[in-house]
C-alpha cells in the first residue's frame with residue numbers, strides 16, 4: 021500500500037528485549053538493586069502504576085550508584101551483534117530503521133554510539149545525576165508523547181504510514197501491542213509478552229529470537245510493484 025511511488029520503507033523496532041537480549045530495567049533490578057527492593061514492574065503488571073512510573077522508580081533507585089557501574093550494565097544488555105552492518109544493508113535496500121522505546125534515551129545512546137549506529141530514536145529523555153540516579157522524563161514534545169508509557173509507539177507508526185511505503189514493526193513487550201496492531205500481518209514481528217498478547221486477540225505475528233532474523237525477513241521482501249515506473 022505504498023502511497024508514494026518513491027517512498028522508502030521503514031522497520032520500526034522496540035529496543036529492550038528486541039534489539040537486545042535483555043531489558044535494561046531487568047538487569048538493573050537483577051544486578052544493582054537490593055533483593056528486597058520494591059517490585060515496581062510487578063506493580064505495573066498488576067495495573068497499580070503506569071509503565072512509565074514503574075521504570076522511573078527503578079531508575080531513580082540507582083541514586084546510590086556510580087554512573088560507570090550503570091554504564092557497565094548497559095553494555096551487558098546483549099545488543100544485536102553487527103547491528104551497524106545490518107542497518108547499512110537495510111538502508112541500501114530502501115528500508116530505514118526507527119527505534120521506538122518506552123525506556124530511556126540515556127542508555128540507548130550509550131548502546132548505539134558504542135555500536136556505531138545512527139538511526140532515528142523515539143524514547144524518554146533522561147540523564148544520569150549523581151545522588152539521583154537515572155532521571156527519566158516524558159518527551160517534551162506532545163507529538164508522540166504518551167502519559168502511561170512516555171512514547172506513543174502507535175503514533176510513531178501512524179506517522180510512518182504518511183511518510184513511508186511499507187511499514188514493519190518488531191517488539192517484545194506489552195507497550196508494543198498498539199503499534200503492532202497497525203502493520204500488515206506479515207510485517208508484525210513479535211516475541212515474549214507481545215507475541216502472547218497478540219495471540220490472545222487473534223493477531224498473527226512472525227516469531228524471532230534475534231533481531232537479525234527480522235532484518236533478514238524484511239530484506240527478503242520483494243520490491244513493491246508500485247515502485248516500478
Ligand SMILES: [Mg+2]
Nearest residue numbers: 034036037193
Ligand atoms: Mg521491549
